[in-house]
Amino acid sequence: MSKTLPKGLYTPLPVFFNAEDEIDVTAPGILPVVSASMGEAVHLTPQERIKLIQTLRSALNSIDLQNTPIVVGVGGNSTRETIQLARDAAAAGADFALVIAPGYWAGYLKGNPAATKSFFVDVAAGSPIPVVIYNFPPVAAGIDLESDDVAEIARLAPNICGIMLSCGNVGKLARVAALLDGTSFTTLAGLIDFLLPSVVVGSAGAISPLPNIAPKFSMKLWELTQSLQSKADLEAAQKVQGIASLAESALLKSGVPGLKGLLSKQFGYPATPRLPLLAQSDVATLSQNKYISNVLALEKTS
Structure with missing residues (x-):
């Protein structure tokens, strides 16, 4: 190899x-x-x-x-x-x-x-x-x-x-x-x-793509998966995994336009993808998705 x-x-x-x-x-x-x-x-x-x-x-x-x-x-x-x-x-x-x-x-x-x-x-x-x-x-x-x-x-x-x-x-x-x-x-x-x-x-x-909008939260999940020594460790990892799974699913449904729209809203990065993809028209709605907003809130405390 x-x-x-x-x-x-x-x-x-x-x-x-x-x-x-x-x-x-x-x-x-x-x-x-x-x-x-x-x-x-x-x-x-x-x-x-x-x-x-x-x-x-x-x-x-x-x-x-x-x-x-x-x-x-x-x-x-x-x-x-x-x-x-x-x-x-x-x-x-x-x-x-x-x-x-x-x-x-x-x-x-x-x-x-x-x-x-x-x-x-x-x-x-x-x-x-x-x-x-x-x-x-x-x-x-x-x-x-x-x-x-x-x-x-x-x-x-x-x-x-x-x-x-x-x-x-x-x-x-x-x-x-x-x-x-x-x-x-x-x-x-x-x-x-x-x-x-x-x-x-x-x-x-x-x-x-989730670490783009929530890097510290994503790393928290990774670290939890690397320290599964007890039932309590597993339960903690399962809880964070569920939150991550729901947020990533919502993010993936919006595709490249949604990800770039969120990054533009968060950090001011250019939001427009290259045609034929169109810019996300409802970034505010996407950022208020309960699963994505939950991860964004947890990111601030991670």
Whole structure:
């Protein structure tokens, strides 16, 4: 196996655009960007992706966080394009390449699992940085990797170091963790929604947009899942997990526009996504959602 993907929470931060629909790297909050689904990666040119990575790496270095890893989405519709995006990301300062199956070819790939496996194996062979599989069926036109296939891909491609399971399948996460037990392969929950049960069956963390609006609250949940020594510990984690799950669900229903709208309301960041996505029209209503407002209130006391 290659370099190990660290344990913890991963946050797919949005990318901000100015009034001319260009990347705004001077806007507060632009630095911690990961070009994944919530970061509108499909809307970005290769040059814009490189600019974001370079800006983030420079910012981390300037505050003595040189060892903080950068995970970058490099999904493309062909093996060749994906490898090139991974090479560009590595040259710009990325540490890990997050690779999703090419959904454009879902009709073919769903019926040809060997082709899907070859895609990941070939991309890993051509990538200069370790690859993390991104299993997110709604974004990949329904392509959903089976646990046995994930294990086989990992064994065939030593440069694949982990998987983020945004399919939400705790059973699959448990099977992958069991099949690859004893290796350095890292299995992560693709949502904070099921962080607690996923940790119990072998997850090393999660990726979630919730830390964008409630970072301290999210870290509190993570810390609780790492100290389950008694029934009281479990009950405390269950309580916080329920609050997080309800808030994340409400946030995900609003998508990128909702997240950017909330961040604009909270911090003044640019709220407009890139077309065809439209800006959230009812940010006030979203911020008053009882589950989101509950998390925002708890964030202030965390």
